[in-house]
Amino acid sequence: MSEQTPKLPPFRQYADALRDDIGREALKAGDKIPSENQLAERFNTTRATIRKAIALLRSEGLVVSHQGKGAFVRPRPQVRMLGAGANYRARRATGMSNFNAEAAAQGQRAVQHIRDVSEVPAPPEIAELLGVERDTPVVVRRRLFTVDEEPMQFVDGYYSTQLANGTAIAVPRRIRGGVHAVIEDPDGPIKRRVARFVEDLDIRMPSPTEADDLRIPPGVPVARVLRTAYDTDGQPLEVLDSLIPCDRHIFRYVIEVPVSA
Numbered sequence: 001m002s003e004q005t006p007k008l009p010p011f012r013q014y015a016d017a018l019r020d021d022i023g024r025e026a027l028k029a030g031d032k033i034p035s036e037n038q039l040a041e042r043f044n045t046t047r048a049t050i051r052k053a054i055a056l057l058r059s060e061g062l063v064v065s066h067q068g069k070g071a072f073v074r075p076r077p078q079v080r081m082l083g084a085g086a087n088y089r090a091r092r093a094t095g096m097s098n099f100n101a102e103a104a105a106q107g108q109r110a111v112q113h114i115r116d117v118s119e120v121p122a123p124p125e126i127a128e129l130l131g132v133e134r135d136t137p138v139v140v141r142r143r144l145f146t147v148d149e150e151p152m153q154f155v156d157g158y159y160s161t162q163l164a165n166g167t168a169i170a171v172p173r174r175i176r177g178g179v180h181a182v183i184e185d186p187d188g189p190i191k192r193r194v195a196r197f198v199e200d201l202d203i204r205m206p207s208p209t210e211a212d213d214l215r216i217p218p219g220v221p222v223a224r225v226l227r228t229a230y231d232t233d234g235q236p237l238e239v240l241d242s243l244i245p246c247d248r249h250i251f252r253y254v255i256e257v258p259v260s261a
Helices: 010-023 036-043 047-059 085-092 098-105 124-130 179-184 208-213
Strands: 063-066 070-073 079-083 110-121 137-147 150-160 194-204 222-231 236-245 249-253
Touching (some): 010 036, 036 047, 085 098, 124 236
C-alpha cells in the first residue's frame, strides 16, 4: 500500500494559495493583500491562522507590512544580467559601464555611489585570483549600485597597484564608461583588452548589517559573486566581489559550445 503524502498545516495551505495569487499576478506588486477578515472568510478559517500565513509570506520576502495600513505585495525591482561576450561588447559600445548600460536597456536608471577608494592588503581569495601574494597592497574601489534609488548590490573592485596607480582607477570618483574604459583605452596608460570572465557564486543568508544596508527583507538570501576579468594573454585585470540580494536580479548565462572537429 502506498504512503499518503502528509497534509500541510492549514496556514501553509493558505500561504500557498496567496503565493499562487502573487505568482500569476492576481495580486500585483504594490497591491494590498485582502484584510485578515476577508481572507478568513475566503478560507473559512480564523484570523490567527491567516496571520501565520501572512507571516510566512513576509519571511519569504513576498509581502511587506505597514503599521496601520496592512500587508502589501512587495515590489521587486530586477535587473536581468546577461552573461555573454557579445552582450558585454554591445553594452560597452554605449559608453556606459556594463551594469548601467544593462539597466538602461531595461528602462531603469542605475547610479554607482563611491563608498571608498584606497590601498588595502589583498585578502586571501582576492590575492589568489589576482595572482599576487597574500597581503600584497592592492587598490580597491568600493561602490553601492542603486537602480531607481533602490539599493541593488555592493561591489568591491580589486586591482593590482601596478595596473591601477597613476590612473583614474585609483582616484575616488566615478569613471565615465567604468573601469574597463580606462583599461581598454587605446590612448591610455594600460592599453589592455578584456577577453574573458570567470564567475564564482556563493549563495548564503545576509548578515544583519548587510540586510539593513541593502534593505533586504527576512528570508531573502544574497549571492556573493567573485568575477575575475582576464586580458588576451590570460592575465587577471580585475576581481569584482559583489554582494547581491537574490530578489533583485535575474542572471542568465549563455554558454557557447565549440563544434567538435
